[in-house]
Amino acid sequence: MEPKLTADDIRRGDAAAGPPRPRACDTETSVTALYQAHAVGLIRLAVVMLGDRAGAEDVVQEAFAGLYRRWNHLSGPDRALGYVRASVLNGCRSRLRARVRDERLAAASPATLAAASAEEMVLVGEEHAEVLAALRRLPDRQREALVLRYFLDMSEPEIAASMGIGQGTVKSTTSRALAALGRLLEESR
Amino acid sequence: MNTLEDRLRAATRAAAATVAEGSAPPLTLPQPGRRGLPGRNGRPRWIVPLTAAAAVMALIAASIFVAHAAMPGTRRPAPAPPAAPLPRLADGLPAYFLESSISDLVPGPEPRPAGESGSPIPVRLPSHETLRVVATATGKVAATATLPGYVAAIAASRGAFFAAVVRDNLARFYEIRLNGSTATAVSELPIRPDTAPLAFLAASPDGTKLAYSTQVVHGASGKVQNLVVASTARGGQREWLTPAQDSQGSIGLMNWLADGRTLAFDWTASPETPDAFSLRLLDTAAPGTDLMRGRAVLPSVYQARPFNEFPTLSPNGQVVVGTANGSAASRAPGDSVLAFSAATGEETVLYRAAPNGPNGTGCYSPPVWISRTGGAVLVTCFRGHEFKTVPHMRYVVNVVLIRHGQATVLPWLDDTAEGVTAFP
Numbered sequence: 001m002e003p004k005l006t007a008d009d010i011r012r013g014d015a016a017a018g019p020p021r022p023r024a025c026d027t028e029t030s031v032t033a034l035y036q037a038h039a040v041g042l043i044r045l046a047v048v049m050l051g052d053r054a055g056a057e058d059v060v061q062e063a064f065a066g067l068y069r070r071w072n073h074l075s076g077p078d079r080a081l082g083y084v085r086a087s088v089l090n091g092c093r094s095r096l097r098a099r100v101r102d103e104r105l106a107a108a109s110p111a112t113l114a115a116a117s118a119e120e121m122v123l124v125g126e127e128h129a130e131v132l133a134a135l136r137r138l139p140d141r142q143r144e145a146l147v148l149r150y151f152l153d154m155s156e157p158e159i160a161a162s163m164g165i166g167q168g169t170v171k172s173t174t175s176r177a178l179a180a181l182g183r184l185l186e187e188s189r
Numbered sequence: 190m191n192t193l194e195d196r197l198r199a200a201t202r203a204a205a206a207t208v209a210e211g212s213a214p215p216l217t218l219p220q221p222g223r224r225g226l227p228g229r230n231g232r233p234r235w236i237v238p239l240t241a242a243a244a245v246m247a248l249i250a251a252s253i254f255v256a257h258a259a260m261p262g263t264r265r266p267a268p269a270p271p272a273a274p275l276p277r278l279a280d281g282l283p284a285y286f287l288e289s290s291i292s293d294l295v296p297g298p299e300p301r302p303a304g305e306s307g308s309p310i311p312v313r314l315p316s317h318e319t320l321r322v323v324a325t326a327t328g329k330v331a332a333t334a335t336l337p338g339y340v341a342a343i344a345a346s347r348g349a350f351f352a353a354v355v356r357d358n359l360a361r362f363y364e365i366r367l368n369g370s371t372a373t374a375v376s377e378l379p380i381r382p383d384t385a386p387l388a389f390l391a392a393s394p395d396g397t398k399l400a401y402s403t404q405v406v407h408g409a410s411g412k413v414q415n416l417v418v419a420s421t422a423r424g425g426q427r428e429w430l431t432p433a434q435d436s437q438g439s440i441g442l443m444n445w446l447a448d449g450r451t452l453a454f455d456w457t458a459s460p461e462t463p464d465a466f467s468l469r470l471l472d473t474a475a476p477g478t479d480l481m482r483g484r485a486v487l488p489s490v491y492q493a494r495p496f497n498e499f500p501t502l503s504p505n506g507q508v509v510v511g512t513a514n515g516s517a518a519s520r521a522p523g524d525s526v527l528a529f530s531a532a533t534g535e536e537t538v539l540y541r542a543a544p545n546g547p548n549g550t551g552c553y554s555p556p557v558w559i560s561r562t563g564g565a566v567l568v569t570c571f572r573g574h575e576f577k578t579v580p581h582m583r584y585v586v587n588v589v590l591i592r593h594g595q596a597t598v599l600p601w602l603d604d605t606a607e608g609v610t611a612f613p
Contacts, residue, residue, distance in 0.1 A: 032216055039213035044205035051204065057214055068218050124203040131200035150194055151201035157439060160388075169609075182193050 027071045034080055035064050042088050048151055049092035049143070051132060059091035086162060093140050134184035142177030149174055269376070269422075272348030272366050272396055275613050278326055280592070281560055282567075283613040285331060285367060287350040288321045289340050290608045315339050320352060322367055323610075328601030334365045334373040341387045345611035346396030351378075351421075353387050353401060360387050362399060364421060379424035383417070391443040391452070394504070397421055400452050400473070402440035415440055415480055418452070418473050429471065429480040440480075442555055447504040450474040453486070455500070468500060468509060486531055501556045501566075507531050508563025510539070510556050526556075526568055526591060539566065540589065540596045557588070558612035565592035567599075569606045 039060060046056030063084045070083070124132065135143055141163070148154045148162060159170045276284040318340045322332040338356030345351070350365040359382040366374045378399070385403035392399055400418045419426035441455030452471045471483040486502065487509055500511030509529040526540040558567040570589050586606035590597045 028218060031218065035213070035216040039216070040208055040210060043213055044208045047208055048201045048204045053208070056208075060213075061217060064216055065218060123207045124200065127196075128200035128203040131196050132204055135197070135200070146197060147201065150197045151205070178193055181197070185193075185196075 027068065031064060031068045031071060031080075034067070034084070038081060038084070039064075042085065045085070045147070045151070046088055046092050048132070048147055049089070049136075050095060051136060052095075055095055056092075059088055059095060062091055063087035082162070089144055089162075093144070096136070096140070130185060131181075134181050137184055138177055138180055141173055142180065145170060145173045146177045146181070269364075272346075272364075274347045275349075275367065281565060282325050282590070283345075283558065284325055285322050286325060286558075286605075286610050286612040287343050287345055287352075287365065288323050288605045288608050288610050289318065289343050289352075316356075318354075320350075320365065322350070322365075322373060323602075323605055324370075325602070325612075328599075328604065332367060332371050332373045334375050336363055336375065342390035342401065343609060343611040344390040344392040344399065345613045346392040347394050347613050349392075349396045350611060351390065351392050351396075351399055353390050355387075359384060362401075362419070362421075364396075378419075378421050380419040380421070380426065381424060388440060389443050389454075391445055392421075393445045393449045394447060395449055398445075398449070398473075400443055400445070402443060402454070416452075416454075416471075427473070428478060430478050431480045435481055442501065444501060444504070446470075446502070446506050447561060451506070453502040453506070456485075468502060470502075470506075487529055487534055501559050502531065503559050503563030504561045505563070508559075510559055510563055510566050512555070512568060526566065528563060528566075539591045539594070540568070557610050565590065567591075567612070 042060045042063070043053075043056050046059045047053055050056050050059070066087050067080055067084045071080070135146060138146070144163060145159060148159045149156075154162065156170045159174075163170070278284055315338070317335055317337050319333050319335045320340060320343065321330045322334070323329070324331045334350075334352075336352055336354045338354040338361070340352050341355050341360060342353045343350065348366070350367075352363045352365060353360050354363055355361075361382045362378040362380045364376050364378055366376075368374050380399065383401075383403070388402045390399065390401045397420060398418055399421055400416065402416050415431045416429040417426050418429075439457050441457060443452055443454040445452055450473055452473055454469055454471065456467045456469050467485040468487065469481070469483050469485050471480065475482070500509050502509055507530065509531055511527055511529075513525045513527050525538055528537045528539050529535065556566040556568050560566070568589050568591065570587050586603065588599045588602035588606050590599055
């Protein structure tokens with residue numbers, strides 16, 4: 001049975017949760033084992049970011065394929081989960097940007113977004129769908145900071161390390177993001 | 190459900206719950222000899238031609254070569270003479286400042302295995318970054334400096350700029366001098382490279398010392414190494430340790446006072462208790478290695494006032510300046526920039542951000558520059574704008590000079606407002 005994975009498991013990514021250090025020929029086995037242990041949690045993270053299950057699965061697959069190629073270049077297999085988590089966030093960001101660009105080109109954003117939120121409303125309920133829709137309207141960095149803070153429950157130093165920014169920037173980004181989120185929710189009422 | 194944070198937590202968990210346990214599809218790994226995964230439509234999603242990859246590698250290698258070529262000798266063989274003070278504008282503002290854009294998200298890092306200390310430096314970082322020396326009066330880039338790695342932090346003294354650069358999991362320190370008004374000279378400082386993730390960097394006013402803090406949080410001895418002060422001329426350094434009882438705390442922004450020996454730093458008692466802030470002073474010339482040996486400035490003000498960001502102490506040590514959130518608690522339309530007397534705690538409102546309807550406005554950043562007496566400060570403030578083509582919030586961020594009770598927007602500096610800046 002697949003181990004139950006919580007947001008906390010993804011957040012911690014501790015050495016105990018990762019695979020043992022493999023021999024070179026064990027790379028496929030190790031990456032597959034890591035996938036089996038963490039795929040659901042990472043797909044959940046991507047679903048939160050994207051609101052799209054199929055896109056989330058693609059992003060996670062791509063992240064693990066990237067991990068497979070870079071396995072021998074990691075300074076330690078225990079860092080694999082951090083690498084793949086950041087890759088998932090990068091992948092989500094790219095997809096959201098591509099989605100915005102495509103919608104702009106097709107001038108079809110209202111219909112597409114309405115369809116996406118209608119599907120999500122059925123799945124998670126109106127109240128949550130509103131919050132998620134507002135979350136996805138935030139700038140990339142703000143959205144990521146909020147997801148790391150309030151979904152993965154990461155501390156400010158952890159977010160700073162994951163996003164490659166200073167703690168002061170984490171604090172200001174999170175504050176701005178919360179303020180903007182509140183205003184977007186007020187507007188939608 | 191009471192707070193926005195609660196709603197956010199509940200919504201993200203509800204979205205996550207739509208992915209059932211055991212519902213992940215099988216993993217498809219790249220086949221030997223192929224670089225891409227088949228996409229849902231069966232076509233390779235991201236095949237990168239080897240020639241293109243080789244071209245990119247050659248470009249990066251050339252850039253590194255150029256970066257090194259721009260730094261003759263890179264490691265300075267002998268202490269250089271002190272840099273001449275950089276010019277100032279008529280109103281006291283520094284004529285130049287250093288600006289670095291915020292680097293993109295990079296994979297990693299992951300906490301080190303048990304038994305090691307702290308988090309490692311991220312494993313995949315840019316091979317080089319270019320910093321810009323910007324003219325304050327015009328916003329134009331006067332000169333650039335290319336550094337051979339990821340720029341983790343920057344700082345400025347009266348005469349030179351400094352950068353901590355991470356490459357091969359080591360942080361090295363560089364001095365950037367402005368040659369004339371259009372060129373820079375970059376040299377690596379003889380400071381021992383550090384393996385710990387850097388947090389903040391501050392240069393003493395005369396540029397002879399660099400202070401940097403690290404994010405090391407657990408040490409085998411029960412103490413943690415959080416602060417290093419190193420000589421920029423010879424590399425000699427001192428370390429200050431955080432006592433075990435304070436090991437969950439962390440250092441925030443730092444700045445040197447005008448005496449060149451006292452370091453002011455913001456201290457958060459625990460990462461999980463964001464209200465437990467204090468501004469502390471450390472005499473770096475006094476004996477001892479206890480980071481908490483100094484004293485806190487205005488603890489009552491910190492406890493009473495929810496600052497948006499770390500406040501800053503003026504170089505003469507007499508005025509604390511910070512931005513306070515006006516909207517979260519009181520629904521006031523904008524944030525405030527406040528000054529406090531370090532001696533008495535007396536509060537002065539330097540600036541209130543103007544209302545901007547539902548999209549909001551505010552001044553969330555710490556002051557990016559503060560004059561010697563605290564009478565003039567530069568802060569960044571934002572105004573929200575709805576991006577109509579697609580539902581997206583954008584912000585216009587301004588640099589605002591506050592002096593003699595007057596706030597002046599410096600629109601020519603807008604492009605630098607969301608980057609990281611270091612003002613002398």
